[in-house]
Amino acid sequence: MTHSKARLIRSLLVALFVALPIIAAAQGAVRPDADQRVQKIVAAVSQDRLQQLLTRLVSFGTRETLSNQASTTRAIGGARQWIFDELKRSSPRLQVSFDTHQIAPQGRITRQVELRNVMAVLPGKSPRRIYISGHYDSLNLGDRGQAGLNTGGGGNPQASAEFNHDVEAPGANDDGSGTVLTMELARVLAESDVDFDATLVFICWAGEEQGLIGSAAHAQDLVAAKATVEAMFNNDIVGNSRGGNGVVDAESVRVYAVGPEDSMARSLARYIARAAAVYVPSHQIRLMAREDRFGRGSDQSSFTQAGYPAIVFREANENFSKQHSANDTLDGVDFAYLAQNARVNAGAAAALALAPSAPKVTNERGQNLLSRGASGYDADMRWAASPGAVAYRVYLRDTWSNDWQRQQTIGNLTQFVLPNVSIDDFVFGVSAISGDGQESLVSAYVSPVRRSAEVKVIK
């Protein structure tokens, strides 16, 4: 161990002993890692209901964005009304609505269309929002489906005038799986009788297959309304455990989170991994430090673009030959696996919705509240108090590592000094903790890339 590391650990230990009586006073008694309210929510996820919902959803034949809107039994018009009715039926606490947009022709939207996202809001004590989503629209690109596109099978046929929008497109896994996961979580969280701090929004998108149209329109409205969105859990293709290469994995799920390293999306991904370890220890979270898979995307990117922390869940091994074809049928969905992925979403979203908002670690001008302190050689962290927080937890790690290495819970403070710790050599973060022990996302102090003015030269 280097001299400076030893010094760092010593200073943390000293600070920990100083802080201990404060923590003990705040907590009163030893608290288990898992919150019983969240455990009950996770246990309420029903594999049978996921299967019932998906069987019904697939029975509409297609849910293609430009498919028939008039029929109540087939295509997108019937499907969205059924999702609406089912959400409404599942709990009186849910405020269910259509989020309707008139979309002009553009790209793969070849004619003007009325697009409807289906939304259920579970109001919390605070208007700050946590989103859980999947896209209910489906797509059939022909025999080879997505595998054809992946292997360079010509342009996207959707842009052609001859494209048949009413052909069979069951979309059981893409993204019927994410749709019914969202619907089941709406039921489970609303029926839990837990009063969440955050407002939970369960939303089933349309227009994803034409370029994230529904989520982009919604995100634009959020920005215009200056809404606070603290997290977006997107689920797209989360129900199949057998890859097209024959590899079977029903014990893990991938979480893609866009960078940079200390983005709030990465913070959200780390949070999900920790929550899953507590509430669904039988399931493994594989964190992916990138926006999404190669050449593929989904609705989380609409939120990223709007400046909101967003991640996407993706099944462990995909079967590309089923996606975007008539073969994306119910028999390709492993409901036990889908239920595990739903439990991970439920545990992490419920815990986060009970927590205070993450501390703000920048000032009005966006500058870090991190300095070298009075001595010029300390790490002096400051932050704005989060409403409802009774304690904070400070984190640090080496700049070259990608997850927190040390942490320490402190009292109800908005400043913490680590003596003789260089702010240049570590990354620092802070989270807020509520009276009932729920922790927020970790806000990191990030140094932005410095931009210098263009040098004027005389030619």
Ligand SMILES: [Zn+2]
């Ligand atoms: Zn999809």
